[in-house]
Amino acid sequence: MEQSGRRTRGMRAGLTRDQIVAAARLTLTQRGLDGLSLRAVAAELGVAPNAIYSHLADKDALIDAVLDDVLAAVHSPTARDPRRAITVIMTDTYDVLITQGSLVGAYLTRQGSRGPEAQRLGVIMDQCFERLGIAAAAAAAGRRSLIVYTIGYAAFATGWTDADTQPIPSARVRRDFLAGLDWLLAGIAPR
Structure with a gap:
């Protein structure tokens, strides 16, 4: 769900979708599917959870991005x-x-x-x-x-x-x- 035009918080944090997906895969390896959440990925990246919402709408979108990756x-x-x-x-x-x-x-x-x-x-x-x-x-x-x-x-x-x-x-x-x-x-x- 990348947005164009105005820079959102996630974009201002310098995050890319690829970085988020990579962190999600690492989180998945460490915590399993039940432990995969936007909060856990945000913690892995050292950002606030709302920074991820600039790129992915919710946990389902995060899982779908990982599956496709x-x-x-x-x-x-x-x-x-x-x-x-x-x-x-x-x-x-x-x-x-x-x-x-x-x-x-x-x-x-x-x-x-x-x-x-x-x-x-x-x-x-x-x-x-x-x-x-x-x-x-x-x-x-x-x-x-x-x-x-x-x-x-x-x-x-x-x-x-x-x-x-x-x-x-x-x-x-x-x-x-x-x-x-x-x-x-x-x-x-x-x-």
């Missing part, structure tokens, strides 16, 4: 084969999500991310589906299915039992994720 680590695929490109996007997304386990629940409850990075990846996937001859409505359904599958598997991979153990080794979970991803793609876009 995490997706920036998913690079645009270089594979020419559209199936391979989609596989790369979903595999990279899975890898990013499991390194940010505390955020997986937020991706689930928000049904993904809608920021610029998520949109960038969605456009690439839609272009790949188009190259596979999939109609736009079917491509959108396929994209959502793959996203939900990937987030769900990341939740499964980062889940631990009450005894603080992971019942299935992470390498096995990853192999199962990749096999299921191939099955889903074969159903969405048969060869």
Whole structure:
């Protein structure tokens, strides 16, 4: 929610949205999702909480900004084969999500991310589906299915039992994720 024209308190404090998101990610690492708040981020930055409101309207906007920032680590695929490109996007997304386990629940409850990075990846996937001859409505359904599958598997991979153990080794979970991803793609876009 950056404003133009008049400088707001957050702008006068010299804050940028990127600085706020970086501090939010640090706060998230230290305190978890429940401990992430505008006040906690403001404390991390050494500013008053109202300085952050110049850039982000509320905690939901802060979480959305962090979710989208995490997706920036998913690079645009270089594979020419559209199936391979989609596989790369979903595999990279899975890898990013499991390194940010505390955020997986937020991706689930928000049904993904809608920021610029998520949109960038969605456009690439839609272009790949188009190259596979999939109609736009079917491509959108396929994209959502793959996203939900990937987030769900990341939740499964980062889940631990009450005894603080992971019942299935992470390498096995990853192999199962990749096999299921191939099955889903074969159903969405048969060869």
